[in-house]
Amino acid sequence: MKLSGITRHVDHLIVQWPDGSSSRFHYVWLRDNCRCNRCKHAIGERTVDVLSIPCDIAPTSVVVTDGLDLAWPDGHVTTYEAAWLRANSYEVDQRPAPHRPILWRKELAADLPEISYDDVMHSDAGLLAWLHLLRDYGLCFVRGVPTDPRTVVDVAGRISFLRNTNFGILFDVESKPDPDSLAYTSNRLNCHSDLPNREMPPGLQFLHCLVFEATGGDSILVDAFACADELRRVDPAAFELLTTTPIRYRYSGPDSELSARSPIIRVDADGELFEIRYSNALLAPLDAAPEKMIDTYRAIHSFAGLLQSSDFEIKTRLRAGDLMSFHNNRVLHGRDVFDPNSGHRHLQGCYVDLDDFLSRIRVLERLSGLSSA
Numbered sequence: 001m002k003l004s005g006i007t008r009h010v011d012h013l014i015v016q017w018p019d020g021s022s023s024r025f026h027y028v029w030l031r032d033n034c035r036c037n038r039c040k041h042a043i044g045e046r047t048v049d050v051l052s053i054p055c056d057i058a059p060t061s062v063v064v065t066d067g068l069d070l071a072w073p074d075g076h077v078t079t080y081e082a083a084w085l086r087a088n089s090y091e092v093d094q095r096p097a098p099h100r101p102i103l104w105r106k107e108l109a110a111d112l113p114e115i116s117y118d119d120v121m122h123s124d125a126g127l128l129a130w131l132h133l134l135r136d137y138g139l140c141f142v143r144g145v146p147t148d149p150r151t152v153v154d155v156a157g158r159i160s161f162l163r164n165t166n167f168g169i170l171f172d173v174e175s176k177p178d179p180d181s182l183a184y185t186s187n188r189l190n191c192h193s194d195l196p197n198r199e200m201p202p203g204l205q206f207l208h209c210l211v212f213e214a215t216g217g218d219s220i221l222v223d224a225f226a227c228a229d230e231l232r233r234v235d236p237a238a239f240e241l242l243t244t245t246p247i248r249y250r251y252s253g254p255d256s257e258l259s260a261r262s263p264i265i266r267v268d269a270d271g272e273l274f275e276i277r278y279s280n281a282l283l284a285p286l287d288a289a290p291e292k293m294i295d296t297y298r299a300i301h302s303f304a305g306l307l308q309s310s311d312f313e314i315k316t317r318l319r320a321g322d323l324m325s326f327h328n329n330r331v332l333h334g335r336d337v338f339d340p341n342s343g344h345r346h347l348q349g350c351y352v353d354l355d356d357f358l359s360r361i362r363v364l365e366r367l368s369g370l371s372s373a
């Protein structure tokens with residue numbers, strides 16, 4: 001990669017690229033991103049203070065080499081390689097395309113994303129394949145997992161350290177005599193995300209089936225991003241309301257009083273979906289403004305109707321040795337009622353935060369040469 005040329009302007013220069021495209025780089029940006037060892041520590045963190053650079057700074061000279069050499073009024077010199085400038089261009093159409101999820105409906109049931117325990121545990125390529133499926137579909141089954149207790153900790157531990165919560169690092173999902181969650185009964189659980197009652201719900205959830213001899217209890221899964229996308233199309237007012245109205249969730253347990261308020265659907269600055277928080281069981285009394293109360297209920301109905309519709313819902317039955325991994329704030333999960341007198345049903349679960357999952361993907365890609373991130 002080389003520059004074809006530059007033109008200088010008052011507060012920026014324009015780089016021409018061999019393919020005919022061009023990129024603007026502002027002088028303050030070019031000074032601010034100097035990567036010399038006085039401006040950046042060897043560990044990669046910045047040591048130059050943005051406040052020390054006047055917004056109207058301009059170089060005293062600019063020399064085109066294979067890249068660019070710039071001299072600044074205080075004598076400091078900054079050198080850029082062309083490839084680095086190109087990779088960091090902030091022209092809107094030259095930024096790296098963000099990763100987009102593959103949205104799905106019930107048809108995914110015919111070809112569920114899955115991988116074997118051996119692949120995940122014994123090779124980094126297998127691990128990365130698992131994580132890519134999880135990133136793209138928000139869901140992946142790991143098959144052939146030994147049914148020894150705590151194995152879910154080892155499998156999720158391939159990604160990162162685990163997230164602790166009031167239910168512990170490892171939780172047992174079975175019908176218990178003195179349950180502290182509806183999950184620990186034999187009730188039906190409508191599709192939900194776990195722990196929306198926390199400021200930061202866990203990003204990934206893992207449920208490992210150790211024993212399943214009971215009748216009933218089939219799993220329910222739904223891509224809530226696909227439902228939100230559909231809601232945006234068919235009921236834009238409900239979508240708007242659910243992305244802007246904070247809803248409170250709460251959990252009261254023997255040693256916890258947890259409460260958090262957030263819109264049910266969250267979009268980022270580009271309008272892209274990034275988080276769904278939905279659990280009927282954990283909704284606090286709605287506290288929408290009186291004039292918005294009925295509309296808020298209508299919007300929830302509209303979204304929950306899609307979440308529970310047969311167009312979107314997948315039903316599947318776990319077997320001992322299956323481990324279900326999913327993006328907790330995208331793919332909602334639930335289960336049918338089961339009969340605890342017909343046989344035992346025992347799952348173990350744990351969580352990993354999204355940051356550590358995404359970091360693991362980037363590190364594995366870096367190691368395998370897939371990216372220079």
Ligand code: OGA
Pocket residue numbers: 173183189194219333334335347349
């Ligand atoms: C849970 C849960 C589903 C199941 O533990 O959070 O939703 O299949 N369990 O028991």
Ligand code: ZN
Pocket residue numbers: 034035036037038039040076077078
């Ligand atoms: Zn420098």
Ligand code: ZN
Pocket residue numbers: 183192193194333
């Ligand atoms: Zn759950």
